[in-house]
Amino acid sequence: MANKRIEYIDTLKFIAILAVIVAHALSLIGSAEVLHFKLGKIDQLCRFAVPLFLMISGALFLNKEIILKDYLKKRVIRVIYPLIFFTVLIYIGKITNNVLYYYWYSWMFIGVLLAVPIINKFIQHSNKKEIEYYLIIFIILSIFNQVCNIFNIKYALDITFFYTPVSYLILGYYLFNKKINISANKLIILSVLLYIITSVIKMKTGNYNYSHEFHTYLDLSLLQIIQVTSVFIFFKTIYDNKTGILYKLMEVNAVKKFNLSVSRASYGMYLVQHPLIFGIIPPLIKPLKFTGTQSCIFYIISVITVFIISWLVVLLLSKIPYINKFSGYY
Template sequence: MKTKKERIFYYDFLRAFAIIAVIICHVDAFFGPLTNTTQIVAQMTFHDIGRIGVPIFFMISGALILNREYPSLKFFLKKRFVRIIYPFIFWIILILVPIAYTGGNQTYLWNVFTGNPSFTWYFWVLIGIYLFMPILNSFVKEYGDEALKYFLIIWFALMVLQTFHIELWEHLNLSYFTGYVGYPILGYYLANKEFKISDKKVCISGLIILLISLACFVYLNYIGSSAIESIYENVPMIFMASGLFLFIQYADKLNKFKSIKNNFIGKSIVSLSVCSYGMYFSHVIVTKFLSYYNPHSHLMFPVMFIIIVFLSWLLPYIVSKIPHLKRFSGA
């Protein structure tokens, strides 16, 4: 008889935060008119906190997938792709059919499907990472901590060069070390790293790193710096995601969440985590629908945001309870 796999709460917390963060990035239209600098900076800060969501998703994937034993390559690919492809097909049909019905042309529909530009870009990046993950898994299993440091040092160095728009000479091609693939490795590294300082100091350090890097990111965004043209592939974003990951991970180790784990708050966090992939798609439907009822009010924004998050969770949750549709729900 199969035993129920024990959940790791800080992964659930991070995943719940990540999906809420993604929604944050897509609800700017529900802010009222921005009439002064304070409002602009507040909106930017809110939005830039939301940017952390996607890197956190990738980091959790790496922490859970790397350095594992899999019966075969076919088993790994089937398990991972079934989990993401079925929900994608289900939700993309629900999203594209109304667009087509209301007059969307074929080019626009294709662009939404391929993520060019569209929220679906995350799905295609995830496909690419999963295709490469068995190779990374073997690499990490073979060389362990040494492999992680090797990859991360090169990846971070290239991220620094990219942030400051410094190009290497033409024939030194290190593109296979760049991009989103570094985040899963970073997530696994931080999840398993044993620091020489106390857990409390690591937790506080994570929070400080998060706040300082967020302030830098907001400032660069405010002045229109080209350093963050690639939103997820720059040094401030790496530190933001790392700081949040460590802060939540070690807060959990210090039992800071003990009082909420078994009550309504803890159960809500776990439910958001479980439904997060479905929410990534359903929030597009919810946001589009509620845009017709946008009050354009700073005071009403928190209410609209809570409604969007709730309905985005409710849709995949309901679908997951319908017989034969659970695998399509993303929950």
């Protein structure tokens, strides 16, 4: 029997892939300005996307009975097949010279998935306090590393055990199961405020905390942890309480079906939007000269177009026998 879908998880996947496309599409307009505002700063509003995907994986994969052979076949291999398929297409199309790094998130995610059976044992044999112990150290080390980066302080402390992409998995699992004793309205308002505050600070400072030691662009800063946590809690609270205009909109049958389809297609969409944004579209618009306002309009159109095309391509591939396992539609 198929696993029951969790509605707010599907919505989070929808939001995450949309955020990826919104962030990547900024590369099409460079440093264009509208009313003295650099559009490139919008990137900071969307940096929660990859951490959110990792947190979703933690919510879905941890504290489960894992049979290693079945897990590798059902979880890991189905991520590798689409990656190889699109990597070959990228190589043939000569869109990038560095095909092994082009899909950095996928390669990182494969490493995370390989660690899940081990991390799962920790979760299964840990109580709430022990999981909180791990997360507290993760947060402390995030602050420590950020301060050292700001003041250019070199240190020899090995923090990689707690300071990895896997930490987002554990955070996602924790929040997925956490009951917060605050009224729904207050929790929604708090999560919105935290998202706005952290996003504004990130837009003002541009202080990334990319984990180059892991050869990824994953942000492990405290600001990023708070931002992605606020997004997760916002949608979890809305769906748990089944109230509000947004929830009613998401429950409209057509919207619900579209949301589910995009959620299932999200991994494939991640793979498809790369060649569109970084390979196919740039040569077409290079001769064009946009004003700031025109850049803004073009940017919005690009996001919508890439989102719809990516979704349709994955959906189409998922309908073709033998090819469907390469589509990234789950």
